[in-house]
Amino acid sequence: MRLCCPSTCPMEKKPKVSQLCELCHCRKAIVKRPKNLQKICKLCFYEVFETEIHNTIVSNNLFFEGERVAVGASGGKDSTVLAYVLKLLNERYHYGIDIVLLSIDEGIIGYRDDSLATVKRNKEQYQLPLEIVSYRELYNWTMDEIVSCAGLKNSCTYCGVFRRQALDRGAAKLGINHVVTGHNADDMAETVLMNLLRGDVARLEKSTSIMTSSVGSPIKRSKPFKYSYQKEIVLYAHYKKLDYFSTECSYAPEAFRGTARELMKNLESIRPSCIIDIIHSGENLVLKPKKVRKQFRKKDVTEVEVRSDGSVSLFKDGNRCERCGYLSSNRICKACTLLEGLEKNRAKLKIDTDTSTDGAAKTTRELEQLSF
Amino acid sequence: MDTGKCSRCKDNEATVLSRRELFCQDCFIRFICGKQRKHMGSDRYKVKFSDDVKREKVILPMSYGKSSLVLLDILISMFEEQTKNPRAKIGFEVDVVHINDSKVISYQNEVGSVLRKLKNHYALEKYPITFTDVGIESILNTGDVSSLTLHKDFTSTSTRGSSSVTMDDIFEGCPNRASKKDILDVIVKQLIERYAVAKGATSILWAHSMTSLADEVIALTVKGRGSEIFKQLTDGVVPFGESEIDVVHPLRDCSLGEIEKFVQMKGLEEFLLVPSDSPERMMNKQKTINEVVENYFKTVDSSDDNIVSTVVKTGAKLGEPRNFDGKVCSICNGKIYNDPMNWLKNITHHSNLPPETEVEKESLREWLDMNTQTGITDQESASTNEIDLCYGCAVTVGGFKQGKIEWPVRRDAKHEVEAILSEFIIDEE
Structure with missing residues (x-):
């Protein structure tokens, strides 16, 4: 037996049999696993958490040897754990992939600059290269300016559309064809519920797919955390003492997603497995075949649907935006449409050293720094 | 609610506002009946x-x-x-x-x-x-009332149970x-x-x-x-x-x-x-x-x-x-699609890290001693059959005590009609 003093080495104190881990039956259980409420020890928790992600990666053939992969890194817990685990698994199982951190700077003073500082520290900690792409350089707008121009209510619409494109552009700039994001099981389940609640039929079938790619786009996206519970990611980050940024975005969280999240929380307290159950349901949602009314369709006439906002639907995978060349299902992509609206409302004159566009986050940070 | 005339008959005072329309009682009842008539x-x-x-x-x-x-x-x-x-x-x-x-x-x-x-x-x-x-x-x-068990490896089995099972027994492990x-x-x-x-x-x-x-x-x-x-x-x-x-x-x-x-x-x-x-x-x-x-x-x-x-x-x-897997759930009789138990197996990992120190090895020995005595480890009896469960039922049974439920497993389809007839027909005409 190893000689050590019990006071300095608590691990060596023998636990009661009733306290033992339900998997290895030899170490004291310290975590109740959120996924199935199994009481397990720290080492077994690491083992199951990492191996489940590895299994997801292998069974879905997410990577190929020699592939360069960009991790969408926000500095938050999901992407930090993702970068850490991917690096670890890459070394352990020899995927042979080349990992790069890719961050988007939306330009939210007091929020994104702090979280980017975390990503910069992660870059050093994990020895991974980092690329930052900003809304300012891509669109000549920051989120703070967008909110002061278009209001708080639609902030997530703008931010979401722009970020999606920014990630692709950032990856393209680095010559990388694969972006992995930290979307976890909770996010997936939430999306399934939201698509049902909003009646988003177009997204219903594909909302749970682990990898999305389009014929016209060289850049594919994948979600290795698809089956990982958010709570387990938090626990993992906590026990591994990972350095992450834990503040929520200071702009209004999407109100509707908030209610769906609340619903899921209530459901989870009744049945912890419900997150995986919802994903399972989501994977089995199939739309009925559309009824084609033949008598109204003339042959050899290509119909073009004009939407209420004047955009034109093309139904062609791989179509490109006429203005920016980005992948789009319309003649003009959503980001360009949004930008056009924003430009129309941009103030013609601007005061020098104007700080009025700075968001709430900056004020909060300034207030935090006050002391007596 | 602002009162006014019923928007349908334009005669009576409105008493209900529904779907932004004012109804009097008779027209509202007619309106609801109309919904039923349509279907x-x-x-x-x-x-x-x-x-x-x-x-x-x-x-x-x-x-x-x-x-x-x-x-x-x-x-x-x-x-x-x-x-x-x-x-x-x-x-x-x-x-x-x-x-x-x-x-x-x-x-x-x-x-x-x-x-x-x-x-x-x-x-x-x-x-x-x-x-x-x-x-x-x-x-x-x-x-045939049987004991259905969902095992940790997501397989499920049934063991022929006693015939004196009551409703309380079904809900016992709930x-x-x-x-x-x-x-x-x-x-x-x-x-x-x-x-x-x-x-x-x-x-x-x-x-x-x-x-x-x-x-x-x-x-x-x-x-x-x-x-x-x-x-x-x-x-x-x-x-x-x-x-x-x-x-x-x-x-x-x-x-x-x-x-x-x-x-x-x-x-x-x-x-x-x-x-x-x-x-x-x-x-x-x-x-x-x-x-x-x-x-x-x-x-x-x-x-x-x-x-x-x-x-x-x-x-x-x-x-x-x-x-469709060609299989039917033993509990709800629903069709099973996309081999759900295999899906679960793929995303859940149960392995462990073996003991390293002496203390850990001793703990494991102690645990093994206790649990072989009480017989908690799975022991399969000879009369056990493998069964199929759909995802939803597996989740429900998995939540039951020890993953077990007493359930009347349907006999195969051929006997089904006879069984129904003998069950419900009291007197032949």
């Missing part, structure tokens, strides 16, 4: 003129809740209409079937007294309506109200369908309102039964074994709010069967999944019925999943 417009339910025509046999599952009472009321009014023409004959007969679950759920009042009041209220003898009470325990006669409700739902549905087949019924009329259908869509999703939504929401002729039955939800366009107003106007409250539990006073953990979803809709959908109707419309666009 029961097929020839099967119309009056018949020939003498030798066989009436359609219609099953109305009745919980004595608000919507089923409203549907019964509307059906009676339909009969009334159909008897107005002296040459016409009523087109269908209704068997009101109540699955009596008072042995497992407590109620403030009892079905017998409700039924007596109901019979006094309507002049039922004029119409072809019968009332049937099916005890929930009759599910035990539908198969962890909470939510799981109890899951099993009850499966039982009620199975009993109704079996009853309909046994009676040679041609239609089943489910009284779900739009709100409860929306609850179902979300609740089924949450329970991992997403593949069943299409079945729940598609009206039409469905094969049940060798027979075909028209399944209709006549109130699918009416919200719960409208149903409640209808109940109030017609004074149907006295016929309600009221459960003793009221979910409003419960903690979240004690609620069933359907109750949580219901509550969600109440908070989100206070002004319009937009979300509720969106959910129902979306659900109705769903079809049957691909990749």
Whole structure:
């Protein structure tokens, strides 16, 4: 037996049999696993958490040897754990992939600059290269300016559309064809519920797919955390003492997603497995075949649907935006449409050293720094 | 509410505001009846003129809740209409079937007294309506009662159990109200369908309102039964074994709010069967999944019925999943798609890290000693058969104590018809 003093080495104190881990039956259980409420020890928790992600990666053939992969890194817990685990698994199982951190700077003073500082520290900690792409350089707008121009209510619409494109552009700039994001099981389940609640039929079938790619786009996206519970990611980050940024975005969280999240929380307290159950349901949602009314369709006439906002639907995978060349299902992509609206409302004159566009986050940070 | 004239008859004072329209009482009742008529417009339910025509046999599952009472009321009014023409004959007969679950759920009042009041209220003898009470325990006669176990590796087995199993035994390992409700739902549905087949019924009329259908869509999703939504929401002729039955939800366009107003106007409250539990006073953990979803809709959908109707419309666009495995669930008899247990196996990892230090090795030895003595480790007996479970049922059983449930496993399909006949036919004609 190893000689050590019990006071300095608590691990060596023998636990009661009733306290033992339900998997290895030899170490004291310290975590109740959120996924199935199994009481397990720290080492077994690491083992199951990492191996489940590895299994997801292998069974879905997410990577190929020699592939360069960009991790969408926000500095938050999901992407930090993702970068850490991917690096670890890459070394352990020899995927042979080349990992790069890719961050988007939306330009939210007091929020994104702090979280980017975390990503910069992660870059050093994990020895991974980092690329930052900003809304300012891509669109000549920051989120703070967008909110002061278009209001708080639609902030997530703008931010979401722009970020999606920014990630692709950032990856393209680095010559990388694969972006992995930290979307976890909770996010997936939430999306399934939201698509049902909003009646988003177009997204219903594909909302749970682990990898999305389009014929016209060289850049594919994948979600290795698809089956990982958010709570387990938090626990993992906590026990591994990972350095992450834990503040929520200071702009209004999407109100509707908030209610769906609340619903899921209530459901989870009744049945912890419900997150995986919802994903399972989501994977089995199939739309009925559309009824084609033949008598109204003339042959050899290509119909073009004009939407209420004047955009034109093309139904062609791989179509490109006429203005920016980005992948789009319309003649003009959503980001360009949004930008056009924003430009129309941009103030013609601007005061020098104007700080009025700075968001709430900056004020909060300034207030935090006050002391007596 | 701003008062004014009813927007339909332009005569009476309006008493209800529904879908941004003002109604007087009569017009509102007519409006709701119209919704039901729309879904029961097929020839099967119309009056018949020939003498030798066989009436359609219609099953109305009745919980004595608000919507089923409203549907019964509307059906009676339909009969009334159909008897107005002296040459016409009523087109269908209704068997009101109540699955009596008072042995497992407590109620403030009892079905017998409700039924007596109901019979006094309507002049039922004029119409072809019968009332049937099916005890929930009759599910035990539908198969060979066995002990079903879901193992940690997601395989499941059945062991032939004793014949003296009661309803209490089925619910014994149940962890909470939510799981109890899951099993009850499966039982009620199975009993109704079996009853309909046994009676040679041609239609089943489910009284779900739009709100409860929306609850179902979300609740089924949450329970991992997403593949069943299409079945729940598609009206039409469905094969049940060798027979075909028209399944209709006549109130699918009416919200719960409208149903409640209808109940109030017609004074149907006295016929309600009221459960003793009221979910409003419960903690979240004690609620069933359907109750949580219901509550969600109440908070989100206070002004319009937009979300509720969106959910129902979306659900109705769903079809049957691909990749039917050719297997049927031993509990709910539903089709199993995409090998769910293998899916679970792939995303769940159970391995462990072996002991390293002496203390850890000793702990493991101690654990092994204790657990081989008490026999907790899985020991398979000779009479164990492998069975198939669908994802939803596996989740429910997995929550039960030791993953075990007593359940009447259906005999194979060939014996099915005989079993049903012997179970329900009391006297051959």
